[in-house]
Amino acid sequence: MEVTIKIFRYNPEKDQRGNYVTYKVEAHENDRVLDVLEYIKGKIDGALSFRRSCAHGVCGSDAMRINGRNMLACKVLIRDVGANITVEPILGLPIKKDLIVDMEPFFDNYKKVLPYFINDSPLPADGRERLQSPEERARFDETTKCILCAACTTSCPSYWANGEYYGPAAIVNAHRFIFDSRDEAADQRLQILAETDGIARCHTAYNCTEACPREIKVTKAIGEVKMAIMTGKLD
Amino acid sequence: MANVHQFDVVVVGAGGAGLMAGLYASRGAKTAVISKLYPTRSHTGAAQGGISAALGNYEEDKPEWHTYDTVKGSDYLGDQDAIEFMCSEAIDAVLELEHMGLPFDRTHEGRISQRPFGGHTNNETGKPVRRACHAADRTGHMILQTLYQQCLKNKVNFFDEYQVLDFILVNGRAAGVVAVELATGELHTFHAKAVIFATGGHGRIFEVTSNAYAYTGDGAAILLRRGIPLEDMEFFQFHPTGIYKLGILITEGVRGEGGILINGQGERFMPKYAPAVKDLASRDVISRAIYTEIREGRGVNGQNYVYLDVRPESVNRYAAMDGRTNPDGSPYTITGEQVLAKLPDIIDFCRVYLGVDPVTQMMPIQPTAHYTMGGIPTNKYGEVVVDDKDTIFPGLYAAGECACVSVHGANRLGTNSLLDLVVFGKHAGLKAAEYAKHTDFEKLPGDAESTARSAFDALRNGSGRENAFDISNELKKVMFEDVGIYRNEKDMTAALEKVRELQRRFKDVGVNDTGRIFNTELLNAWELGNMLEVAETVAVGALNRKESRGGHSREDYPERDDQNWLKHSLITKKDGRLEIGYKPVVITKYQPKARVY
Amino acid sequence: MAKKSRTLSLKERGLTNFEAIMWLFTRLSALGMYALILFALIGALVMGARNNMNFADVMRWAFMPNVSHVQSTDLQSTDAWATPLWRLTASALLLLAAAHGVHGLVVIADDYIAGARAQHCASVEHCFSGCDEPHGFVAHLDFVNLTMDDRRWTMFHGLSSIVYRR
Amino acid sequence: MGLKRDVSLSAGLRYRGPAAYLTYILHRIGGLGMGIFIAVHILASFVGGRFGGILNGIYENWAFQIFIFFCALFHAINGLRITILDLFPKLLDYHVEAIWIEWAVFIPLFGVSVFVIVSTALGG
Numbered sequence A: 001m002e003v004t005i006k007i008f009r010y011n012p013e014k015d016q017r018g019n020y021v022t023y024k025v026e027a028h029e030n031d032r033v034l035d036v037l038e039y040i041k042g043k044i045d046g047a048l049s050f051r052r053s054c055a056h057g058v059c060g061s062d063a064m065r066i067n068g069r070n071m072l073a074c075k076v077l078i079r080d081v082g083a084n085i086t087v088e089p090i091l092g093l094p095i096k097k098d099l100i101v102d103m104e105p106f107f108d109n110y111k112k113v114l115p116y117f118i119n120d121s122p123l124p125a126d127g128r129e130r131l132q133s134p135e136e137r138a139r140f141d142e143t144t145k146c147i148l149c150a151a152c153t154t155s156c157p158s159y160w161a162n163g164e165y166y167g168p169a170a171i172v173n174a175h176r177f178i179f180d181s182r183d184e185a186a187d188q189r190l191q192i193l194a195e196t197d198g199i200a201r202c203h204t205a206y207n208c209t210e211a212c213p214r215e216i217k218v219t220k221a222i223g224e225v226k227m228a229i230m231t232g233k234l235d
Numbered sequence B: 001m002a003n004v005h006q007f008d009v010v011v012v013g014a015g016g017a018g019l020m021a022g023l024y025a026s027r028g029a030k031t032a033v034i035s036k037l038y039p040t041r042s043h044t045g046a047a048q049g050g051i052s053a054a055l056g057n058y059e060e061d062k063p064e065w066h067t068y069d070t071v072k073g074s075d076y077l078g079d080q081d082a083i084e085f086m087c088s089e090a091i092d093a094v095l096e097l098e099h100m101g102l103p104f105d106r107t108h109e110g111r112i113s114q115r116p117f118g119g120h121t122n123n124e125t126g127k128p129v130r131r132a133c134h135a136a137d138r139t140g141h142m143i144l145q146t147l148y149q150q151c152l153k154n155k156v157n158f159f160d161e162y163q164v165l166d167f168i169l170v171n172g173r174a175a176g177v178v179a180v181e182l183a184t185g186e187l188h189t190f191h192a193k194a195v196i197f198a199t200g201g202h203g204r205i206f207e208v209t210s211n212a213y214a215y216t217g218d219g220a221a222i223l224l225r226r227g228i229p230l231e232d233m234e235f236f237q238f239h240p241t242g243i244y245k246l247g248i249l250i251t252e253g254v255r256g257e258g259g260i261l262i263n264g265q266g267e268r269f270m271p272k273y274a275p276a277v278k279d280l281a282s283r284d285v286i287s288r289a290i291y292t293e294i295r296e297g298r299g300v301n302g303q304n305y306v307y308l309d310v311r312p313e314s315v316n317r318y319a320a321m322d323g324r325t326n327p328d329g330s331p332y333t334i335t336g337e338q339v340l341a342k343l344p345d346i347i348d349f350c351r352v353y354l355g356v357d358p359v360t361q362m363m364p365i366q367p368t369a370h371y372t373m374g375g376i377p378t379n380k381y382g383e384v385v386v387d388d389k390d391t392i393f394p395g396l397y398a399a400g401e402c403a404c405v406s407v408h409g410a411n412r413l414g415t416n417s418l419l420d421l422v423v424f425g426k427h428a429g430l431k432a433a434e435y436a437k438h439t440d441f442e443k444l445p446g447d448a449e450s451t452a453r454s455a456f457d458a459l460r461n462g463s464g465r466e467n468a469f470d471i472s473n474e475l476k477k478v479m480f481e482d483v484g485i486y487r488n489e490k491d492m493t494a495a496l497e498k499v500r501e502l503q504r505r506f507k508d509v510g511v512n513d514t515g516r517i518f519n520t521e522l523l524n525a526w527e528l529g530n531m532l533e534v535a536e537t538v539a540v541g542a543l544n545r546k547e548s549r550g551g552h553s554r555e556d557y558p559e560r561d562d563q564n565w566l567k568h569s570l571i572t573k574k575d576g577r578l579e580i581g582y583k584p585v586v587i588t589k590y591q592p593k594a595r596v597y
Numbered sequence C: 001m002a003k004k005s006r007t008l009s010l011k012e013r014g015l016t017n018f019e020a021i022m023w024l025f026t027r028l029s030a031l032g033m034y035a036l037i038l039f040a041l042i043g044a045l046v047m048g049a050r051n052n053m054n055f056a057d058v059m060r061w062a063f064m065p066n067v068s069h070v071q072s073t074d075l076q077s078t079d080a081w082a083t084p085l086w087r088l089t090a091s092a093l094l095l096l097a098a099a100h101g102v103h104g105l106v107v108i109a110d111d112y113i114a115g116a117r118a119q120h121c122a123s124v125e126h127c128f129s130g131c132d133e134p135h136g137f138v139a140h141l142d143f144v145n146l147t148m149d150d151r152r153w154t155m156f157h158g159l160s161s162i163v164y165r166r
Numbered sequence D: 001m002g003l004k005r006d007v008s009l010s011a012g013l014r015y016r017g018p019a020a021y022l023t024y025i026l027h028r029i030g031g032l033g034m035g036i037f038i039a040v041h042i043l044a045s046f047v048g049g050r051f052g053g054i055l056n057g058i059y060e061n062w063a064f065q066i067f068i069f070f071c072a073l074f075h076a077i078n079g080l081r082i083t084i085l086d087l088f089p090k091l092l093d094y095h096v097e098a099i100w101i102e103w104a105v106f107i108p109l110f111g112v113s114v115f116v117i118v119s120t121a122l123g124g
């Protein structure tokens, strides 16, 4: 079938501002949008730039706005979006070129929530694993899935309004540790998230949950962090 | 030379191996980790099934069994000293990951949960043993995330989105690397005492592959050009279960949980090929079995695929037939919910890409190019060795999929790669830091960047008569069809000819994008150059090896030939031509014998 | 695997931060307003508002149980509405609504108006000082909170100044 | 080099978010509407005179009453949903249903009110 695809283009070395270029290409309905982009890059305009690596939704490289909504280009098929497609960079991060945005502010926010395991207590005497029941493990299973694709944070109206907001991705990654029964720094992370640019900026707009390609219930994770701050209970 | 950075140790690649190396090197030396992708985008994140270690959390298991299974899996081409080393370090390596916070699935006692995987057995009974430690079906993702997190915690220096183009060697020692910063297009020279390559594999030279776009063999190609040999390049693993046409991997864990393979006539065919372990035989065996079924007309609807069936009713039926039991002796059964809980990502892939729900439908699968067994030759400490006498190249290290220790020999067992990353990544990091401590910097040559720059210039100024996309597709097709699962003299000779023709045509590739900022067209073209380089070594190696062993099966030489071929091959590039040499296999405890499952 | 049931103190969990507290306050005040509105509505109906007022006025009373709102309808006597109970209810509702509303406006202002570059324009006092007792009081309360923190203070200045996108 | 981080209000509003995104926007408009207009209303009553009279005139206008009533009713009902879901995050699993319920409550209530306001305006 013929697909009409309108792509946001911006060449920092030539253009003052971005513009849209429309391409018409042949594609199969089971093709990924990423395949179409690859084809355009390979055969029509080699300069078209975007990030990609794994091509099956596990590396988080290719979050972009497809038909007005954040998705991974490698995880959405033509049959899901139809023959008229608009592809734009994700919102709220500086645009470097075409569909490539500057990810540094995103990773900077991520790094603020101490996104690493902290436990300074001595290891079990036998040197084996720290024990954790299957239930305790299940408590934070969902948020371990995050691939840091930024689809959530760049879909959040609060983040658009204010780039200082840590954003849903950072909170999701804090959640992964706050509710890990083996971790010992929940209080530090909660204090950070209780700050002005933390959870108070989330107004339950839900765009993040809808955007997450890993189907993490982002809003729910944020909600659990909020209630941990309000009640002090970590279960 | 405006952009010169100086570090004791430079790690190229930020996947599992690179991060582990970076973590350990930075404890003893000033270290930089350079990666063309953001670290968390590395392909380690795609690994699904698990990481092996004889923890014995469910049932008896021993490192010796693990060692033997790996030796057998390698079809006796693996170096047994290195394998023994890896399998005995495995337990501590996995526990260390747990101590770093990795969220493994748990047993009821709260220990790390394990699942069976192809080729891992109880050596006494010959039955599959639970050795693969897992975090649902995203074990690699969790390893990658955990290691990256630890690197952040320990303030490791990262250069994200810097693509390494060249290796600098001075007086036969490592002196650094040259990289391009994607965001600006500027070249940077990293002056170093020790360089660790951890750039991953090159599965993208095949049409149907589970590998990432980034798997273009950069590390191997860069070093090949600099005169370092590559070992056992003919050995490439085809994973039996990739999603039909797309190649996306369906983990072996599916069969570990009881999934079975069904041909177009609705029969379970693996008992014919591996009577003892059936669907849990080693990968090369199953891939060939599937191919044989397809070639004999028993593919589904006459097409190139068969089914993988993990529907609970099928699993339970066949598990009862096989007499499979739980650790407590009760019959093994599984429910739809358990399938969902244990394999969430697989279910998701099938729904998204196939519109198939594995809980109620069978998945169409086909073998997919998966893992690079060969690579940069190293010893068990990650030190690169350049000849048959294991002579060390001072200051140069390699770890992970780009390296060939060799612990995987002719065929890698599932879950052994993640183990390889962690164990040899760590030792490469330690060795490099130690080496740097006792060494001075080599003086940088004045024109360190010139090779990289001229490679770029050639692409920028190419005539443009040829299109890189077309060349790339032709390469992938010919490699998959003629240097794939089944190989023979005639087809491979033609394929090699084709690869060389493509190399010539590549000289006429021109890049349209003249910009500097994120010039992905230029970088992709450069990567294509690497793929062509690496593909040639694969074809040459495969054509040369006149026997069938592990992942290398020749129709014209169907038997393993220990008499003549129980040796590693080393391919070196001299004056633009590939030369083949050999190196003995280290055999300690296990004498080669017939490999039956 | 001993279950560590921990409860963190206010300070340990960061609930000393103004925004975090206000997040909770916004929710609790929402519930509070519901309670008061329901109370006022029932009160109005019990006092026979059905017979004396039209639907709109009942609503107006429920949302703003303020004597002046009754005055502007054509009731014979407003005495019943002028008891301390209703004055208290009215004040409480006004208090909650104003604190809730003012904070809400500040949140929106913070999102869409850049504080630092905002012109020095009509300040908080100009907006609120003319109001009757409860308003002035609540506005002042929030104002005190505002002045505690530079960022919020400048933000508030921005509130009534030109809209500027970051 | 590169385009600055720049999310205009219109770009944000064009984002195709889920149902909850619409309620988020309306909740803001509602809160903002009430906040500003109640403040002005009080101000107007206080200032009095001709100016105040004009302002109060706007308030008495039926179209304006519909608007402000929309603000108040929607904000109140949606605010209750948010409050409940926020305080019991487990219920967020049912957020889609919650929004359906919300509209089911809001539409009849608002419909009746509009009818009353309009008929009063026409009648009186």
Ligand SMILES: Cc1cc2nc3c(=O)[nH]c(=O)nc-3n(C[C@H](O)[C@H](O)[C@H](O)COP(=O)(O)OP(=O)(O)OC[C@H]3O[C@@H](n4cnc5c(N)ncnc54)[C@H](O)[C@@H]3O)c2cc1C
Binding pocket: B012, B013, B014, B015, B016, B017, B018, B034, B035, B036, B037, B038, B039, B041, B042, B043, B044, B045, B046, B047, B048, B049, B050, B051, B139, B140, B162, B163, B164, B165, B198, B199, B200, B201, B210, B211, B212, B214, B218, B219, B249, B251, B370, B371, B399, B400, B401, B402, B414, B415, B416, B417, B418, B419, B421
């Ligand atoms: C789908 C899939 C599933 C798998 N499942 C399992 C499993 O269950 N168990 C198991 O044991 N193994 C599994 N494997 C194999 C295993 O995951 C890989 O072999 C392993 O992750 C490779 O890790 P690495 O660190 O060597 O490379 P990678 O993780 O791929 O990292 C390569 C790094 O090198 C960088 N790089 C590459 N080229 C350059 C350059 N020119 N300049 C700068 N940086 C560069 C990249 O940016 C990246 O950071 C699986 C593999 C795949 C594809």
Ligand code: HEM
Binding pocket: A202, A203, A204, C026, C027, C030, C031, C033, C034, C097, C098, C100, C101, C102, C103, C104, C105, C107, C108, D027, D028, D030, D031, D032, D034, D035, D038, D075, D076, D077, D078, D079, D080, D082, D083
């Ligand atoms: C029963 C009555 C009310 C309820 C249940 C209610 C509920 C809420 C809730 C829960 C929020 C938080 C939104 C968020 O942060 O995500 C909120 C915000 C807000 N409220 Fe109310 N509210 C009520 C009355 C009022 C009144 C009377 C006003 C005006 C004076 C008002 C003005 C605001 C404003 C301006 C916001 C900020 C909007 C935003 O952040 O998006 N509210 N309300």
Ligand code: SF4
Binding pocket: A145, A146, A147, A148, A149, A150, A151, A152, A153, A168, A169, A172, A211, A212, A213, A214, A215, A216, A218
């Ligand atoms: S939470 Fe989901 S959308 Fe957000 S960064 Fe992680 S994977 Fe991406």
Ligand code: F3S
Binding pocket: A155, A156, A157, A158, A159, A167, A168, A201, A202, A203, A204, A205, A206, A207, A208, A209, A218, A219, A222
């Ligand atoms: S979209 Fe934003 S406002 Fe909250 S629920 Fe998600 S973070």
Ligand code: FES
Binding pocket: A051, A052, A053, A054, A055, A056, A057, A058, A059, A060, A061, A062, A063, A072, A073, A074, A075
């Ligand atoms: S390319 Fe990896 S997530 Fe899309």
